[in-house]
Amino acid sequence: MQKRLRAWGMGLALAVAAAPAAAQQDTMSVRSPDGRNVIGIEPRDGRLFYRVSRDGQPVMLPSRLGFEFRGGDTLGALRVTGAARDSADETWTQPWGEVAHVRDHHNELRVHVAEAGGQARAFDLVLRAFDDGVAFRYELGERFGAFEMMEELTEFALADNARAWWIPGNQPEPDRQEILYSSSPVSRLDTVHTPLTLQYTNGTQVVIHEANLVDYAGMYLARTQNRVLRSTLARWADGVAVRGTAPFVTPWRTIQVADRPEDLAPSLLTLKLNPPSRIANTSWITPMKYNGVWWGMHINTETWGSGPTHGARTENVKRYMDFAAANGLGGTLVEGWNLGWDVDWFNTMQATFSFTQPYPDFDLPGLAAYARARGMTLIGHHETATKIENYERQLDSAMALYERVGVRAVKTGYVGDKTEHGHAHQSQYMVRHHRRVIETAARHGIMVNVHEPIKDTGERRTWPNMLSREGSRGMEYNAWGGEGGNPPEHETILFFTRMLAGPMDFTPGIFDLLIQRPTGTPRRPEDARPRTTLAKQLALYVVLYSPLQMAADLPENYADQPAFQFIRDVAVDWDTTVVLNGRIGDHVIVARKEKGQDEWFVGAITDEEARSFDVPLSFLPAGRRYVAEIYADGPGADWRDNPLPVTISRQDVDAGSTLRIEMAPGGGQAIRIRPAD
Structure with missing residues (x-):
């Protein structure tokens, strides 16, 4: 529905110097x-x-x-x-x-x-x-x-002198924003990225962005x-x-203002300042959950490059696809399928990826057809290593290839803080490049998910095939991050900072929270791992919004796990979002209504502190009966040494009900609220 009221004012001749x-x-x-x-x-x-x-x-x-x-x-x-x-x-x-x-x-x-x-x-x-x-x-x-x-x-x-939550934006810090957030008074800042979230002493919340x-x-x-x-x-x-x-x-310089942290999300200001969609028919743009050949490379059970543990082997990919199809996921991502991964491109930055030539053990057209036959899509991958000229030379043919074989989505990557010619990661040169990629993908009917991106400034309104992006410290840092992984407060900060720019492909859903590494590799206490409970991993699907949500763990780690039912059920596209409670860096409780359905999902997460809340369900329609399916931290759960216990229960609820949400240290709670039978 479109409603528009426009009132034009007369031009005012302002003699500034003379006016009172x-x-x-x-x-x-x-x-x-x-x-x-x-x-x-x-x-x-x-x-x-x-x-x-x-x-x-x-x-x-x-x-x-x-x-x-x-x-x-x-x-x-x-x-x-x-x-x-x-x-x-x-x-x-x-x-x-x-x-x-x-x-x-x-x-x-x-x-x-x-x-x-x-x-x-x-x-x-x-x-x-x-x-x-x-x-x-x-x-x-x-x-x-x-x-x-x-x-x-x-x-x-x-x-x-407001309190600020920030990540540094000055070199040599990574310009791709994969840094833990700090908090300090504004008077102690140097150079920082946007969005910058500020809390004034009178409680006013301010976010500066573009x-x-x-x-x-x-x-x-x-x-x-x-x-x-x-x-x-x-x-x-x-x-x-x-x-x-x-x-x-x-660009527009934006200053979002709110009375409470809960009023900051959903942040729609940047969408209002972008032009309408350039894509007339958006029916092919479909949010989805997906899995992929990805996490195994980060925990060293599979490799991007060729060899005996090459992840992108046709038979291995079919195994991932079979799991996705059996569990209602919409796609399977495959990294490492294309020639160029067998050199030390990350440390030498001498990448020469091909975006049209697969490894001999990867059947691109066959796997794309295998996915289509199961009602899903193969999700392609283009890692550029910020070698932009190499990518742009192949961009049209690479997207045409994906369109021809039936790949409907692509994940692009830009590991590197400057291009091969020294242009900054967020420079005008790169802004132009990303627009070219989005528009080229749109011409070929392909959705885009960007990792190591430029910041989100609302362009998804104009180009809705630009579904999601990374642009912060995501899940992979929990596989090898030098600090042992992201701290328990990390996601409670992201909700009020990075997420105010737009969707983030955080890649949640790790069930093997202690990360069983290859045989013969002993686990040390300082080794990186997700610093959450299992219930919090479920809650992240609701809290950290993305129209693309990954079931990121290995398929075998979901076997015989009753808690995986929440990932099967949770929606990725929403009619309504309501932030029920939240404090930056402490906790978040958010409810979202599935688009076109009479179902709600609630996600609650906390930092390293255990927290309890009584949450009224007044957001539900009056006069209707529902069942709340609750996935809560189990007895003794704690992110440090006992992250796995989950208690699954059901409760009859309506708009007058109040749910008790109890979260363990580093924990959370995930709730599906569906109509009563």
């Missing part, structure tokens, strides 16, 4: 539909600043706007030449998502700005105010011509003063941040 301060504040700001959020601009001494408030309390103090071009060229003295107002109220249905319907209700102020002299360059600053935050972007006029931008001068001057990153450099945030963060951009190898020719539009 009160009049400037009124005419040069825009308020959200609910009246709580306000974003406005403030010219000062030839420079332009913006400010943000909520309920009359400052969120961002006056913060500078502008650019620096090659040769130290910055914008000259600026004046406001006019403005126009606009509003919109539109609701659209997503082909898939954490919610089925998204309402874009905002008010807009478009401010016309020009240099008072010199080159007389002009641009529009477009500001939008939503009930869940604010956003702004620059639209450069033709007088900018062809340009080389060295830096964007946009600041975020926080009104509070939306509609199309032909621009990814943004980091660098602290320049005590509580002032400034955008700094990923770079081409020669130091330039952005190359372009005006007219030119930047």
Whole structure:
């Protein structure tokens, strides 16, 4: 259903220098539909600043706007030449998502700005105010011509020394974001990735990010003063941040605002700031659960390269496919199928992968047909090692091959923090590349799941074949991470940080939590393993949203496991998402309603502390009876030395019921709520 209301305002001739301060504040700001959020601009001494408030309390103090071009060229003295107002109220249905319907209700102020002299360059600053935050972007006029931008001068001057949850964004730290989160006051930050989640001392929650990153450099945030963060951009190898020719539009800078952590998710602000779908018929885009030839390589029971334990052997892949088909999974991923894995490409970074030539023991067309006959798909894999030219030379033929044999999804990989020519992982060069991959895949009817990606900025609205991505420390670090694996708090932080950007392919579902390694390899206490209970592994399917969810463990580790029934049952596409309780780094409880079905799933996770909650089921429709199928931490469960016990029980419930959720240290609880028979 589409609803749209648009009210155009007259252009306002603003003589800024002569206007009284009160009049400037009124005419040069825009308020959200609910009246709580306000974003406005403030010219000062030839420079332009913006400010943000909520309920009359400052969120961002006056913060500078502008650019620096090659040769130290910055914008000259600026004046406001006019403005126009606009509003919109539109609701659209997503082909898939954490919610089925998204309402874009905002008010807009478009401010016309020009240099008072010199080159007389002009641009529009477009500001939008939503009930869940604010956003702004620059639209450069033709007088900018062809340009080389060295830096964007946009600041975020926080009104509070807020607590921040962050990962570093400055080299030599990994630019692909696979780092554990830290927490500190803003005044202790250096350079960090977005989304950056902040908690003000008055309890206000703020998230800084960006939306509609199309032909621009990814943004980091660098602290320049005590509580002032400034955008700094990923770079081409020669130091330039952005190359372009005006007219030119930047990404949106987004500031999500909420009263409580629970109100941060689902985060839909970036979706509202991306254009509608470019894919007219999205019926072929189907969320799914999948398994794959993957975890065995991480725990050294299989190999990517050829040899006696090569994972991508035809008969071995059929074994995985048979398991997937028998358990209602939609696909099987296979890594290591293509030539190029037999060199030490990771340490030497001398990868020369072929994306069309399989190893002799891998029957690509035969396995694709084998999958189709079982009502599922073979999921292809393209590891590039950030050798972008090698991949782009083969991209069209590789996607055409997958389309021809019937592979409907591909997982791409970009291990490496810079390209072969030294361009940054989040650079404009890579942003352009990822768009080319998404669009090429769409032409061939192929869904995309990106590992070591650029950040998610809501492009899934425009290209809904862009289903999921990694972009954080996922499950593989629990196989070999030097710290022994991700700490128990990790996923409770991800929910309020990384997950606010968009879906994440975290690859949950490890049942062999002590990781039985090859015979003759003794286990040491410090060896990496998932630092969760088994019940928490189940809960992650609900908590960490992705339209692609992997049953990541080896098929044999699911045999004779009653708890695997939850993975069979859990949905991957949702009508509604409700965060019932949560504190960043402590715990999360979230309920999601399966799309088109009268079933709900609840996931609850905790950090290293045991926690208990009484959870009202008031989100259920009144007057209906349901059965809650509960997968809880069993007696004595503890992530440290007893992670496996799971207690499975059933309870009759309705909208007036309250469920007791008890979680062991590092534990969780997973619940399916279905209509009573």
